[in-house]
Amino acid sequence: MDVRFWTYLLVGLSFALYIGIAIWTRAGSTGEFYVAGGGVPKIANGMATAADWMSAASFISMAGLISTMGRDGSVYLMGWTGGYVLLALLLAPYLRRFGKFTVPDFIGDRYYSSTARVVAVICAIFVSFTYVAGQMRGVGVVFSRFLEVEVETGVIIGMVIVLFYSVLGGMKGITYTQVAQYCVLICAYLVPAIFISLMLTNNPVPQLGFLSDAAGTSTGLVEKLDGIGKDLGFKSYTDGHKPMADVFAITLALMVGTAGLPHVIVRFYTVKKVSDARTSAFWALLLIAVLYTTAPAVAIFARTNLLDTVAGKPYVEMPEWFKKWEDSGLIAWVDKDADGLIRYDGTGPAIEKMAGSKKVEPKFVALSDKMARGFHGERVLLNEPTDVTNELYVDADIIVLANPEIAKLPAWVIGLVAAGGLAAALSTAAGLLLVISTSVAHDLFKRTLNPSISEKGELMLARVAAGVAVVIAGYFGVKPPGFVAQVVAFAFGLAASSFFPAIVLGIFTKRINRQGAVAGMVSGLLFTATYIWYFSFGFFGVQGTPDQYWFGISPEGIGALGMVVNFVVAIVVSMVTPPPPAYIGELVERIRLPRAAFGEEDSGPSAH
Amino acid sequence: MEKPTHLPSEAARQRYWRQNLKWLTILLGCWFAVSFGCGVLLADFLDRFTVPGSKVKLGFWMAQQGSIYCFVILIAVYARVMNRLDWELLQGTDGAGSEAS
Numbered sequence: 001m002d003v004r005f006w007t008y009l010l011v012g013l014s015f016a017l018y019i020g021i022a023i024w025t026r027a028g029s030t031g032e033f034y035v036a037g038g039g040v041p042k043i044a045n046g047m048a049t050a051a052d053w054m055s056a057a058s059f060i061s062m063a064g065l066i067s068t069m070g071r072d073g074s075v076y077l078m079g080w081t082g083g084y085v086l087l088a089l090l091l092a093p094y095l096r097r098f099g100k101f102t103v104p105d106f107i108g109d110r111y112y113s114s115t116a117r118v119v120a121v122i123c124a125i126f127v128s129f130t131y132v133a134g135q136m137r138g139v140g141v142v143f144s145r146f147l148e149v150e151v152e153t154g155v156i157i158g159m160v161i162v163l164f165y166s167v168l169g170g171m172k173g174i175t176y177t178q179v180a181q182y183c184v185l186i187c188a189y190l191v192p193a194i195f196i197s198l199m200l201t202n203n204p205v206p207q208l209g210f211l212s213d214a215a216g217t218s219t220g221l222v223e224k225l226d227g228i229g230k231d232l233g234f235k236s237y238t239d240g241h242k243p244m245a246d247v248f249a250i251t252l253a254l255m256v257g258t259a260g261l262p263h264v265i266v267r268f269y270t271v272k273k274v275s276d277a278r279t280s281a282f283w284a285l286l287l288i289a290v291l292y293t294t295a296p297a298v299a300i301f302a303r304t305n306l307l308d309t310v311a312g313k314p315y316v317e318m319p320e321w322f323k324k325w326e327d328s329g330l331i332a333w334v335d336k337d338a339d340g341l342i343r344y345d346g347t348g349p350a351i352e353k354m355a356g357s358k359k360v361e362p363k364f365v366a367l368s369d370k371m372a373r374g375f376h377g378e379r380v381l382l383n384e385p386t387d388v389t390n391e392l393y394v395d396a397d398i399i400v401l402a403n404p405e406i407a408k409l410p411a412w413v414i415g416l417v418a419a420g421g422l423a424a425a426l427s428t429a430a431g432l433l434l435v436i437s438t439s440v441a442h443d444l445f446k447r448t449l450n451p452s453i454s455e456k457g458e459l460m461l462a463r464v465a466a467g468v469a470v471v472i473a474g475y476f477g478v479k480p481p482g483f484v485a486q487v488v489a490f491a492f493g494l495a496a497s498s499f500f501p502a503i504v505l506g507i508f509t510k511r512i513n514r515q516g517a518v519a520g521m522v523s524g525l526l527f528t529a530t531y532i533w534y535f536s537f538g539f540f541g542v543q544g545t546p547d548q549y550w551f552g553i554s555p556e557g558i559g560a561l562g563m564v565v566n567f568v569v570a571i572v573v574s575m576v577t578p579p580p581p582a583y584i585g586e587l588v589e590r591i592r593l594p595r596a597a598f599g600e601e602d603s604g605p606s607a608h
Numbered sequence: 609m610e611k612p613t614h615l616p617s618e619a620a621r622q623r624y625w626r627q628n629l630k631w632l633t634i635l636l637g638c639w640f641a642v643s644f645g646c647g648v649l650l651a652d653f654l655d656r657f658t659v660p661g662s663k664v665k666l667g668f669w670m671a672q673q674g675s676i677y678c679f680v681i682l683i684a685v686y687a688r689v690m691n692r693l694d695w696e697l698l699q700g701t702d703g704a705g706s707e708a709s
Contacts, residue, residue: 066672071668071671071672073672074647074671074672077671077672077675077676078643078647078671078675078676081675081676081679082639082643082675082679084679084683085639085679085682085683086639088683088686089632089635089636089639089682089683089686090632090636093690207673210664210669210672210673211659211661211662211664211669212662213663219663220662220663220664222663222664222668223663238655238664238665238668239655240651244648244649247648248644248648248649251643251644251647251648252644255643274694275687275690275691275694278683278686278687278690278691279687279691281683281687282680282683282684282687285679285680285683286680289676289677289679289680292676293673293676293677296672296673592625592628593621593624593625593697594694594697594698596698597615597616597621597624597697597698598615
């Protein structure tokens, strides 16, 4: 039974499971559609939150990024988990008590302004679309690499599945599907990690393997990797290479940006009480931490294995996986010195960028061409070789996707990884689609354009909006705009410099008024957007260079500074304008205390 | 959480909020210390030490593993503390909650 058989079997079984759950948990009301009726058990909600939170990027790309960046990759680990702490402590309990479905609802009511509400809706929709396009792309990538179908076909299959269970089940369907998806993705991540940890360190727990000696030696595994890397001219794995100010800013921007992600905030509405929301937040972070503490171990294991297997070895002796992933463009070799040996070192990229592409990506001569293969059987590249001695191109995604094959694990493990990658992408995509449909049906129509719409009409509208959103997201998944990488950085910066300060100030001060909040959001956004745009695209043909960075902060981390700008402007403007009306003070008072302190039951959000 | 027999006094409500802010300050202080403190600002200093019983540099480990464990503990503490504060406010066991009833 080969890899293909296992992949089809495991992916097929997992899809059947998701569809079965969707049929079993159909939503009948807007309350069930938006927040699952607020009646999801704590641990189940924790698992769903974890699946929501961990995207295709967490599953497929993160370990690879860490593996390539070494110490500097810590920004993703700390940024994405630390942001969850901010969310759980500063935002979630209060928004939950506020008792409405969405973040724009809060911004609109707290700042008594429908302009603020509409600005927040637009931000929420933009952030969600950016993310969901990335997830659909992730689905396409997994399909094309494991099942050998076109990326486009893969995206369409993913769209149909997501459409089916999010449109039918709403939040209720999505929640219980995400519980199943968490189980699938965490098994898929842990099983290969445990196998490889045993092989490399004799310790079955990857987190402990990270600390252990390499099997059969008295050298620490991390030390050994640093040693091999140094011999090949790579920068030290365990030392930082980015300026400290930049690491600080990127970590902060990622933390604050993720804390403002609308699809995770909504997860706190799906349990019965605020106290349950806190407990479920704990479960969620614990379950997220299982993957996030395994990732740096996987990064080290995979890098050690990769260097051992590939560096300095003849191409003709490369195992099967090398050729397979060469065909998918994740790895490429150009024999610069014509010795048939793969020279892999830290001198820089092996190949030049193709004209018109944003990053270094290998393009091969088509297989149908008689020049398709070089002297040793390698795929011939269209890219020009660079001047440096390094001959190997390695895509960061290969670290997770090819990890089981590099370590020679059985075929079913490889199939499991495919199912896990799909689970991670689908669960996040579904959560985001729901935010988009809620934003359109609830915030835009019900609250702004047509308040008299019936519940049935709103539910219908929410379903249609989810359907349209899937199609648009799928389109971006098939034809990703060339600026996707910048847009993702932009989404984090946007969330960090707009939502987060407005929500925090709205909860912890009573003095911040409409003028302050709107001025703060607009100036934070403009500042961040201008900085990113200047360094990514430039103005009137003048583009910034890294030596012009303020305090050495790259566009990736500028959201942190944008957040500070937002805070300062909001406070100063509020001080010089009249205080908000008295009933806003009461509203703030009410979200600071348990509902029961006012003699009310904590019954969850209401539609009105 | 059962429904209270009486509503907490204004003083009890203010005490609840002050306690809430106090715990937030403590927990966010720890959050900053383990991530930005140990993982970024003091990382070079901590790298002179190793994780007990292994050969991995402490600053590197804090940035890649340790800070995440601390985050989980912080949220666990937060959930416990806040659930207790809620209970005290609503049951009036802090001695002042029953004044206004």
